[in-house]
Amino acid sequence: MTSETTAVEGGADTLAVLERIRALSASMSSAEQRVARQVLRDPAAVIHQSVNELAQAAGTSPATVVRFCQGLALRGYQELKLALIRETLPHDRQLVDEVSVDDGPDKIIRKVLGGAASALTEAARSIDSAALATIADLVVAAPRTLFVAVGTSAPLAMDTAYRLTTVGVDARFAGDAHVQHVTARMLAVGDVCIAISHTGSTVETLAAVRAAVDAGAHTAAITSFVRSPLTELVRHTVVAGSRETAYRIEAMTSRIVHLSVLDALFALVVHSPCSRDALAMTADVLIEHRI
Known part of the structure; x- marks a missing residue:
């Protein structure tokens, strides 16, 4: 040794x-x-x-x-x-965002929320709206839409798949990475696979996307880096990150940005005429769960 x-x-x-x-x-x-x-x-x-x-x-x-x-x-x-x-x-830069060891609760809260607001503002200025609109069109036309993600990106994928289901889209997400991989390989031409990954370098997500590519499905990614193994694999990419990509493994602010991008994707799909009847039916069902 x-x-x-x-x-x-x-x-x-x-x-x-x-x-x-x-x-x-x-x-x-x-x-x-x-x-x-x-x-x-x-x-x-x-x-x-x-x-x-x-x-x-x-x-x-x-x-x-x-x-x-x-x-x-x-x-x-x-x-x-x-x-x-x-x-x-410097050691005082190793905490969340710009928070230092000497900050009190008020300052910590302002810095964290302010950092999230700044990241969203920057994303709104820089996002490729044409790419996101194209992905929305693919989702509307696709027989099936599969979301693949692991770790802290997984809840975003699950939420978006559910919300798309409420407007008549056959959208799916499985929490188990192996199930994602198998399901991606079972896609067909015309289906869509959307990967959500902060780094674009997660092994399990890359494996599922490769399977979707082999199946002939459309592929897209919501990520934080312009160049990554994921962006080399997919056909359509929306990049929306934040400064914390430098400092943290589980980048929370980037998840907030990605969630907002996915919310915009949902809004684009809702804007299509075919979703309006399904949205009305969903609203009718949810009334039963409200007092």
Whole structure:
């Protein structure tokens, strides 16, 4: 066992990741060395990049970036970003959004809610409305629409599938990743598979989308990064993220933005004439559940 590996098992603080990169870069392949130089040149920039974006900047492939991370005894690219955050950001920036350790309750609440409001405002300015309208048209015309998502994106997929069902769309979501994968492979030409993923790099979601592609279905994604393994797979992409993509694994503000985008998708579908009768029937049913 090498001293570097021993240090890693003792924790990232024992041997900082930037120091590890410098120590091990000479033994890396030429492609991995390009990744190492890119990370060492501007580690703060890497925090904000997807795996595809770093690969492009280094003139290599996402697979090489993943091998580079594994060579550092990291579990993957996300762990590299978290290690860089610990080393490059001031300690008072490691909490939620811009919250610092000295903030009181009032300031924390204002910062968190203000950050969400800013993210929504930015999304409203930058979102590709034509792409979202195209996805809505596909959903309206499709015999079946399947949502695939895991983790904190899963509740968004479940909610959207249910709401589309209320306007007559055959929309489905299964909480189990294996069921998503199998169901995606059972899609047909004309069906739609919509993936929701903050990073665009989640293994289970990518597997389901690949199955949908093999089935000949239309594919779309709601995500936070322009370049990712997911955006390379799907035909239609809506990118809507937030600044917290740099700081957090389970990015809550990005989920709020994605939920709003999905709400806009629902509104576009509702706007179609074929949904109006179903919406009236749903309203009639829900009256029975209200006092």
